[in-house]
Amino acid sequence: MALYDETYRPQFHFTPKTNWTNDPNGLMCYKGEYHLFLQHNPHGINWGHMTWGHAVSPDLVHWTQLDHAIYPDGLGTIFSGSGVVDWNNTAGFQTGDEAVLVCIYTSAGGTSPESEGQPFTQSIAYSNDRGRTWTKHEGNPVLGHIVGSNRDPKVLWHEPTQRWVMALFLDGNDYAFFGSPDLKDWTRLCDVHIEGASECPDLFELPVDGDPANTKWVFWGASGNYLLGAFDGTAFTPESESLRSNWGANSYAAQTWSDIPPEDGRRIQIAWMAKGEYPGMPFNQQMTFPVELTLRTTPDGIRLHKTPVREIENIRDESLIWHDAALTPGANLLEGLEGELLDLRAEIEPAGAAAVGITLRGERVHYDVASATVSSLGTEAPLPLEDGRIRLQILLDRTTVEVFGNDGAISMPTCFLPDPADRGLGVYAEGGEARLVSLEIHRLRSAWRRTEHSAVALSPPRGGP
Numbered sequence: 001m002a003l004y005d006e007t008y009r010p011q012f013h014f015t016p017k018t019n020w021t022n023d024p025n026g027l028m029c030y031k032g033e034y035h036l037f038l039q040h041n042p043h044g045i046n047w048g049h050m051t052w053g054h055a056v057s058p059d060l061v062h063w064t065q066l067d068h069a070i071y072p073d074g075l076g077t078i079f080s081g082s083g084v085v086d087w088n089n090t091a092g093f094q095t096g097d098e099a100v101l102v103c104i105y106t107s108a109g110g111t112s113p114e115s116e117g118q119p120f121t122q123s124i125a126y127s128n129d130r131g132r133t134w135t136k137h138e139g140n141p142v143l144g145h146i147v148g149s150n151r152d153p154k155v156l157w158h159e160p161t162q163r164w165v166m167a168l169f170l171d172g173n174d175y176a177f178f179g180s181p182d183l184k185d186w187t188r189l190c191d192v193h194i195e196g197a198s199e200c201p202d203l204f205e206l207p208v209d210g211d212p213a214n215t216k217w218v219f220w221g222a223s224g225n226y227l228l229g230a231f232d233g234t235a236f237t238p239e240s241e242s243l244r245s246n247w248g249a250n251s252y253a254a255q256t257w258s259d260i261p262p263e264d265g266r267r268i269q270i271a272w273m274a275k276g277e278y279p280g281m282p283f284n285q286q287m288t289f290p291v292e293l294t295l296r297t298t299p300d301g302i303r304l305h306k307t308p309v310r311e312i313e314n315i316r317d318e319s320l321i322w323h324d325a326a327l328t329p330g331a332n333l334l335e336g337l338e339g340e341l342l343d344l345r346a347e348i349e350p351a352g353a354a355a356v357g358i359t360l361r362g363e364r365v366h367y368d369v370a371s372a373t374v375s376s377l378g379t380e381a382p383l384p385l386e387d388g389r390i391r392l393q394i395l396l397d398r399t400t401v402e403v404f405g406n407d408g409a410i411s412m413p414t415c416f417l418p419d420p421a422d423r424g425l426g427v428y429a430e431g432g433e434a435r436l437v438s439l440e441i442h443r444l445r446s447a448w449r450r451t452e453h454s455a456v457a458l459s460p461p462r463g464g465p
């Protein structure tokens, strides 16, 4: 098995070349490169020795893994955190013409022999060469221990108050915000509590229904539960209960990219597909495909929506398209078709059917009309009919099925281990006839096979079994 082409190697979802990964860290964009740092174990296939791995991409689809960025030291192993571009050189780290990239991470004291007896604190490291080499700040930690295993600093630049804001996980379902002029001196601003979430906070502002004059702040915890609210740079005022954004079995610790240029303006998120299994593989764990986040008004109120970033079109191969077909119980319009890497988009009017769905490699993405729910690989999400129809987008990769319903109103990222021999596809109706309004099946190419990225795709040694 060639590296990056193994049986259970996702072909358009990020995995490290070898060994364990969990949370995405330090997401930032600088000069056309998306940086993805990752919790990584340089020494083994299971969690441990937490170090920041590093990959870059021009388009969120094709990734090149670079050297590890931040290694454990006497303050601790390197737990999760975030990254920002210090455009105004507020920290004074800049030495050349490039803006400084700064990573803010948890020094997890006591998780290694070298850091025995140290508490969990927050530290920073910076790069003057577009993220290729990293230097730890000599005054680390920049924020001392507060409580428990406080961790996972998420930092953003708050333009109206001209200062940095850090959201930090404290303990239980409690978080706190801190403010700083220079990323080094931090003052506590406010506390935030969110039911059903711990660890890995995120905080960002989004327009509602695309209206820049009407924005809400989203406060996010690792489980994917979030609060909508107002944030004035000091206090966060929740305006919703804790809302759920994730219905899949494998999504945790999602983070969004900082410093995406304003002319692009998207808020893009990626998550760890926690608990996936990869038997016999040289790596362990993977990320979701990046999604664009938007806030849209629904009958239940304003809700986050997630849709795969449009750059997925960069790996499109053949497209098969159907319009206006009848789905009759017992028949399969896709009889004989096979697929392994797909971006499938369907609009279905169940009409007289009790259930409709799509089959992929022996698994069903199943819509039950009476309960208005969609289920996939053991989890279930609410999906009301809109004008009598549902819209589904399904990303199929070697080890994952990611389902998005009604333009991202629900998302279900789930890992699976398909039978390598079963690549069958189907679309079905049960208990009556339904109408397939449209179906697009876009076959995708492996993101690892692009010549510009062959340095990654072809580099030895193989770690496979």
Ligand code: FRU
Binding pocket: 022, 023, 039, 050, 079, 080, 081, 106, 151, 152, 199, 200, 222, 252, 253
């Ligand atoms: C979330 C988490 C973080 C921590 C990191 C350690 O998955 O537990 O809270 O910083 O993983 O790897």
